[in-house]
Amino acid sequence: MIVLDRLTKRFGTTLAVDNLSLTVPNGSICALVGASGCGKSTTLRLINRLSEPDGGHVLIDGTDAASLAPVALRRRIGYVIQSIGLFPHWSIARNIGTVPELLGWPAHRVAQRVDELLDLVGLDPARYRSRRPHELSGGQQQRVGVARALAADPDLLLMDEPFGALDPVTRDGLQGALLDIQARTRKTVVIVTHDIDEAIRLASLIAVLDGGRLIQQGSPHELLARPANAFVEAFVGGPRRGLRLLQVTPVGERTRYGMGAEGVPIDAGATLDVALERMVTGNIDRIPVLDRATGRSGALSLTDIVAPDGALR
Numbered sequence: 001m002i003v004l005d006r007l008t009k010r011f012g013t014t015l016a017v018d019n020l021s022l023t024v025p026n027g028s029i030c031a032l033v034g035a036s037g038c039g040k041s042t043t044l045r046l047i048n049r050l051s052e053p054d055g056g057h058v059l060i061d062g063t064d065a066a067s068l069a070p071v072a073l074r075r076r077i078g079y080v081i082q083s084i085g086l087f088p089h090w091s092i093a094r095n096i097g098t099v100p101e102l103l104g105w106p107a108h109r110v111a112q113r114v115d116e117l118l119d120l121v122g123l124d125p126a127r128y129r130s131r132r133p134h135e136l137s138g139g140q141q142q143r144v145g146v147a148r149a150l151a152a153d154p155d156l157l158l159m160d161e162p163f164g165a166l167d168p169v170t171r172d173g174l175q176g177a178l179l180d181i182q183a184r185t186r187k188t189v190v191i192v193t194h195d196i197d198e199a200i201r202l203a204s205l206i207a208v209l210d211g212g213r214l215i216q217q218g219s220p221h222e223l224l225a226r227p228a229n230a231f232v233e234a235f236v237g238g239p240r241r242g243l244r245l246l247q248v249t250p251v252g253e254r255t256r257y258g259m260g261a262e263g264v265p266i267d268a269g270a271t272l273d274v275a276l277e278r279m280v281t282g283n284i285d286r287i288p289v290l291d292r293a294t295g296r297s298g299a300l301s302l303t304d305i306v307a308p309d310g311a312l313r
């Protein structure tokens with residue numbers, strides 16, 4: 001668990017991080033979001049002590065980060081940045097294996113770990129391990145950046161706009177890969193992004209920052225359903241908020257159990273946007289629902305999603 005306790009950081013007269021308190025549970029993905037300059041990257045850098053706070057504390061599993069040697073701390077924390085920072089003259093394998101090597105792992109174990117990680121991020125080890133970074137596409141390099149951050153099996157992964165510079169298709173693929181990796185390894189991840197859709201897709205906890213201050217924290221659903229103020233409301237979507245809310249609301253929440261409908265049932269755990277898509281493309285206004293966990297069945301109608309005046313419910 002990471003606890004940020006009244007964290008404060010000043011640069012001259014700029015209050016980059018202002019009395020920020022936030023708890024990130026183990027095994028969860030937390031997204032720090034907000035406009036440019038709101039203090040997201042600085043907050044991340046305070047966690048791995050690339051920057052030191054002027055006030056407050058960072059607690060990692062109960063230990064004050066300030067009491068740990070910065071280099072040792074950073075070896076325990078994976079860090080992925082947008083510009084990747086691979087060493088251009090080193091092979092992909094050497095780039096990924098740097099930290100395990102520094103930690104004194106025997107060569108065969110490092111080599112085995114490199115191949116395992118290339119597999120994990122979806123790159124064929126035999127094809128890529130000996131290449132140089134420039135022989136890879138931007139998206140592939142970004143995958144190597146993620147593999148390198150995971151190399152020493154850190155419990156905590158910090159990611160600063162890791163997919164920001166990529167085209168939407170590659171970004172989508174890497175977001176999927178990250179979700180996959182997180183589901184398998186249960187890392188605790190703090191990711192900085194200015195892309196609210198990325199935050200909604202990846203995170204179970206979103207923290208909205210403005211001027212270094214935490215304005216609201218909560219699940220994507222909480223933020224979309226109950227934005228704390230106009231700033232958060234505008235940030236999480238303005239007119240698109242209703243559509244995004246569909247993406248995080250389970251079908252089961254609106255299902256009328258006991259009611260019947262024709263066709264192949266949709267899972268109660270699917271989200272409302274998927275149900276709406278099926279209704280629109282199938283030109284139907286009611287679909288059957290099955291809750292696989294409980295075996296209950298029911299139906300979802302278009303009017304359970306869209307009000308008579310056309311507004312999303």
Ligand SMILES: Nc1ncnc2c1ncn2[C@@H]1O[C@H](COP(=O)(O)OP(=O)(O)OP(=O)(O)O)[C@@H](O)[C@H]1O
Binds near residue numbers: 036042
């Ligand atoms: N090393 C520094 N020296 C002086 N000011 C800094 C430094 N680093 C950050 N700042 C200032 O602190 C504030 C927060 O910066 P930070 O990089 O944390 O914002 P951010 O939310 O990550 O922005 P972006 O989305 O543009 O990356 C900004 O006003 C920035 O200009």
